[in-house]
Amino acid sequence: MASSTQTSAEYIQHHLTNLTYGQFPDGSWGLAHTAEEAAAMGFNAIHVDTMLWSLVTGFTFFGIFYAAARKATAGIPGGLQNFVEMIVDFIDDTTSSIFNYKNTLIAPMALTIFVWVWLMNFMDLIPVDWIPSLAAAMGIHYMKIVPSTDPNVTMAMAMSIFVLIIYYSIKHKGLGGFFAELAFHPFPKFLAPVNLILEGVTLIAKPLSLGLRLFGNMYAGEMIFILIALMFGAGLFWGPVAGVMQWGWAMFHVLIISLQAFIFAVLTIVYLAQAHEVDEEH
Amino acid sequence: MSLNWTFIGQTITFIFFVWACWKFIWPPLITAMGERQQAIADGLSHAERAAKDLELAQERATDQLREAKQEAAALIEQARGRASALVEEAKSAARDEGERIKEAAQAEIEQEVNRAKEALRVQVATLAVSGAERILGTAVDANQHSRMLDELAADL
Numbered sequence: 001m002a003s004s005t006q007t008s009a010e011y012i013q014h015h016l017t018n019l020t021y022g023q024f025p026d027g028s029w030g031l032a033h034t035a036e037e038a039a040a041m042g043f044n045a046i047h048v049d050t051m052l053w054s055l056v057t058g059f060t061f062f063g064i065f066y067a068a069a070r071k072a073t074a075g076i077p078g079g080l081q082n083f084v085e086m087i088v089d090f091i092d093d094t095t096s097s098i099f100n101y102k103n104t105l106i107a108p109m110a111l112t113i114f115v116w117v118w119l120m121n122f123m124d125l126i127p128v129d130w131i132p133s134l135a136a137a138m139g140i141h142y143m144k145i146v147p148s149t150d151p152n153v154t155m156a157m158a159m160s161i162f163v164l165i166i167y168y169s170i171k172h173k174g175l176g177g178f179f180a181e182l183a184f185h186p187f188p189k190f191l192a193p194v195n196l197i198l199e200g201v202t203l204i205a206k207p208l209s210l211g212l213r214l215f216g217n218m219y220a221g222e223m224i225f226i227l228i229a230l231m232f233g234a235g236l237f238w239g240p241v242a243g244v245m246q247w248g249w250a251m252f253h254v255l256i257i258s259l260q261a262f263i264f265a266v267l268t269i270v271y272l273a274q275a276h277e278v279d280e281e282h
Numbered sequence: 283m284s285l286n287w288t289f290i291g292q293t294i295t296f297i298f299f300v301w302a303c304w305k306f307i308w309p310p311l312i313t314a315m316g317e318r319q320q321a322i323a324d325g326l327s328h329a330e331r332a333a334k335d336l337e338l339a340q341e342r343a344t345d346q347l348r349e350a351k352q353e354a355a356a357l358i359e360q361a362r363g364r365a366s367a368l369v370e371e372a373k374s375a376a377r378d379e380g381e382r383i384k385e386a387a388q389a390e391i392e393q394e395v396n397r398a399k400e401a402l403r404v405q406v407a408t409l410a411v412s413g414a415e416r417i418l419g420t421a422v423d424a425n426q427h428s429r430m431l432d433e434l435a436a437d438l
Contacts, residue, residue, distance in 0.1 A: 022286065039284070046287040054292060058299045065303070069310040074317035081314075088311050105300075108308035112300045152285055156292030 008230055015128060015226045018047035018150060019135075019142040033141060047150055054147040057119035061112070087115065091265065098269045101276040103168075106269060113157065114265040117214065120148040121257030124221055125250055128229045148218040148260075151211065158211030161268050165206065168275040177278070206271050210264065217260050221253050407435040 006014065013035055020038035022045025023029050031048075032038035038045065068084035077085060091114055095107040123146040135143035147153045169178045182199040183192040228249060231242035411431060 018288075020286075041286070042284070043286045046291060050288050051291050051295070054295055058295060062299060062302055062307070065307045065311075069307045072310040072314035074314045074321060077314075077318075085311060085315055088308070089315065092312065104308075105304055108304040109300045111308065112303040116299060150288065152288035153292045155285065156289050157296050159289075160293055160296050 011230060012223075012226055014142070015132065015144070016223075017142045018144050019049040019140060020045045021048050022046060031141075047144075047152060049142065049144050050147050050150040050153060053123060053145050054116075054120060054153055057123065057147065058116055060119055061115045065111075065115070087111070094266060095269055098266070099273045099276075101273065103272075103276065106272055110265040110269050113268055114261050117148060117157075117264050118257060118261035120146065120153065121218055121261060123147065124149070124218060124225065124257060125253060127246075128222070128225045146218060146222055148214055149222045151215045154215040154218075155207075155211040157264070158207040161210065161271065162207035165203075165271050165275045168272060172276050173278055210267055210271075214260050214264050217256060221249075221256055224249055225253075403435050407431055410434060 017035040017038060020032040020041060021030070022032065022038070022041035024032075024037070025040055032041060032045070064080070065084055068081045071078075072081060088111060091111045092107055095110050099106050126145065131145045132143040135141075144150070166178075169181075173181060182203065183189075183196050185195055185199055187195050225246070228242050228246045231238050231245070233239075234242070411427075
C-alpha cells in the first residue's frame with residue numbers, strides 16, 4: 001500500500017487514476033492532484049502516464065523489431081531474428097489465412113497491434129505498487145502504468161481501424177456499393193430504413209466492441225491485481241494467501257494478455273477483410 | 283475515465299507505430315524470410331536431384347561391372363579354348379615330327395643295311411674266290427670266271 005493512512009477505497013481510487021495534465025475549471029493548466037480534479041477537466045486534459053507508457057512500450061516494440069529487421073539476413077538467423085521471425089511468421093500466417101486481398105498494410109498493422117497491445121497488457125504483470133511507489137517517491141502522485149486499461153488507448157486504435165474500414169469499404173465497393181451493403185441487407189429493398197438501422201448498429205458495434213473488449217478485460221484484470229495487493233496488508237494469514245493468489249492470477253493473466261492482443265489483431269484483420277469484400281448483388 | 287486529448291494523442295501514436303512497422307520492419311523481415319524459404323526449397327530439390335543422380339550412377343556402375351565381369355569370363359573361356367587348341371596343335375606337331383624323325387631314321391638304317399649288304403656282297407665274292415683258290419690250289423682267273431662270280435655275288 002502506498003501509505004498506511006489510506007483507506008482501501010482511496011487505495012483503489014488512487015491506482016485507477018491517471019496522471020492527468022489539463023485545464024482546471026478556472027482556466028489555468030496543470031497536473032490534477034485528485035481524481036475529482038482530473039474528472040472536472042473534461043476533454044481538455046491528457047493522461048501523461050498513458051502517453052508515456054504507451055510510447056515506452058511502442059518504442060520497445062519498434063526497437064526490438066527494427067534491430068532485427070535492419071540486420072535481417074536470408075542466411076542463418078541469429079537469436080533475436082529467430083524470435084522476431086517467429087512472431088512475424090505467426091502474424092503473416094494468420095493474416096494470409098483470413099485476408100485474401102492485395103494490401104500490404106494489413107499484416108504490418110496486425111503485427112504492430114499484436115506486439116504493442118501485448119506489451120501494453122504486459123505492464124499489468126508488473127506488481128501494481130512498484131512503479132507507482134517509485135513515482136510517489138519522486139513526487140508524482142499518480143502513475144497508472146497499464147496503457148490498455150485506459151479507454152483512450154483502446155478506443156483510439158479501434159476508431160483508427162474503424163476509419164480504415166470505412167475508407168476501404170468505399171474504396172473497394174464504391175460509395176453506392178457501401179450504402180447498398182448497409183441498406184439492402186438483410187431484408188428486401190423496401191425495408192431499407194430497417195436495414196440501415198440494423199447494419200448501422202453492426203457497423204458501429206465493430207469499433208466499440210473491439211476497443212471496449214480490450215479495455216474491459218485489462219481493466220478487470222488490473223482491478224483484481226489491485227484487490228489482491230490490498231490483501232497483502234491484511235495480516236499474517238491473508239498476506240501469504242494473497243501472495244499465492246497474485247502468483248495464480250499472474251499465471252492466468254499471461255494467457256489473457258496474449259489472448260486479448262491476438263483477438264484485437266485478428267478482429268482487425270477480419271473487419272478489414274470484410275471491408276475489402278465486394279459482395280454480389282442481393 | 284472519460285475520453286480526452288489522450289485519445290487524439292494515442293491515435294497519432296498508433297498511426298505512427300503502424301506506419302513505422304509498415305515501412306521499416308515488415309518488408310526486410312518478410313523479404314529475408316522469403317529468400318531463405320526459397321533457398322531451402324532450392325537446396326532440398328537439389329539434394330533430391332543429387333540423390334536421384336547418385337542412384338542412377340550406382341545403377342550404371344552395377345551394370346558396367348556386370349558387363350565387365352561377363353566380358354572377362356568370356357575372355358577367359360576363349361583363352362582357355364585357345365590354350366587347349368595350342369596344346370593340341372603342339373602335341374600333333376610333336377607327334378608328326380617324331381613320326382618324321384622315326385621314318386628318316388628307319389630310311390637311314392635301311393640304307394646302311396643295304397650298303398653293308400653291298401659291301402658284304404663284294405667281300406663275299408672276294409672271300410669265295412680266295413676260298414675256292416685255296417681249295418683248288420690254283421688261281422682263279424678273275425677275268426675268266428667273272429661271269430660265274432657275278433652270278434654268285436648276285437645270289438647273295
